[in-house]
Amino acid sequence: MKPIKKAVFPVAGMGTRFLPATKVMPKELFPVVDRPLLQYAVDEALExxxxxxxFVNGRGKGMIEDHFDMAFELQRNMGDRGKDQSILDGTRLKPGNAVFVRQQEPLGLGHAIWCARDIIGDEPFAIFLPDEFMVGEPGCMKQMVDAYESLGGNVVCALEIPMEDTSSYGVIDPGKQEGPITEVKGLVEKPAAGTAPSNLILPGRYILQPEVMRILETQEAGAGGEIQLTDAMAQMIGQQPFHGMTFDGKRYDCGSKQGYVEANLALALAHPEIGEDIRKIAGDLLAGS
Structure with a gap:
């Protein structure tokens, strides 16, 4: 069983829900307190x-590449002033370990993943949707890798949500359950209201075998007229081991304005330097509302 050493980050989306903020700045670089959303996902992968x-990016996403590059002037100025440069360590990946691929057309998540096929080769790999901000100890992907090392095959993150909300997500058709591990008998992308096989959704973390790329090669458009990753994964069920792992932690949907604000507030309250001040500020605001 090959270890998981590669991860794909589909970051080509236009972020229209956050316009006009995303007119120039990619939503993946929006800060959650003091670090970009994408940086949290990369740190989770490194852990x-x-x-x-x-990184599967698109036009206008050059800032993402710059973020993971060397910032010579900034580092020199910080060094000259005696400031600690270690705060930038996570943004400086080793040479060759930050790869950028262009998705030229917005044809769906499955197509975005397929764009990385030549770099993935014949290795299993992880997928991170940075909008899905996962907070836990250890991180979500570390929990998944630990499960993968026992189970092999394909492992997807699973999350319980209210049944009435399942029509917006990929949903697991569950089999045998043992602790946090659920056998995946099937997957349904954005099921119509009242038809979901469970309330276990896929919240944006995956470990997949490379065979999914060959399925995506000829995958037809599915829900929303896009090439859906969920449809390709469904074809692998029964051919390879396939399990869901319920994440032990907190998930924030930073693809929505409410979820993004919630994530900032939650991490600010837990921040060792500003937590007490933020708690007082929030209390004063609520008292005056």
Whole structure:
């Protein structure tokens, strides 16, 4: 069983829900307190032992590449002033470990993942949707890698949500359950209201075998007229081991304005330097509302 050393980050989306903020700045670089949303996902990958980060980007996303590059003037100025440069360590990946691929057309998540096929080769790999901000100890992907090392095959993150909300997500058709591990008998992308096979959704973390790329090669458009990753994964069920792992932690949907604000507030309250001040500020605001 090959270890998970590569991860794909689909970051080509236009972020229209956050316009006009995303007119110039990619939503993946929006800060949650003091670090970009994408940086949290990369740190989660590094914690899990992943080495190579593959960013599938699009036009106007050059800032992402700059973020993971060397910032010579900034580092020189910080050094000259005696400031600690270690705060930038997570943004400087080893040479060759930050790879950028262009998705030229917005044809769906499955197509975005397929764009990284030549870099993935014949290795299993992880997928991170940075909008899905996962907070836990250890991180979500570390929990998944630990499960993968016991189970093999394919492992997807699973999350319980209210049944009435399942029509917006990929949903697991569950089999045998043992602790946090659920056998995946099937997957349904954005089921119509009242038809979901469970309330276990896919919240944006995956470990997949490379065979999914060959399925995506000829995958037809699915829900929303896009090439859906969920449809390709569904074809692998029964051919390879396939499990869901319920994440032990907190998930924030930073693809929505409410979820993004919630994530900032939650992490600010837990921040060792500003937490007490933020708690007082929030209390004063609520008292005056």
């Amino acid at each position: 899990a032992g992943i080495e190579q980060m593959i």
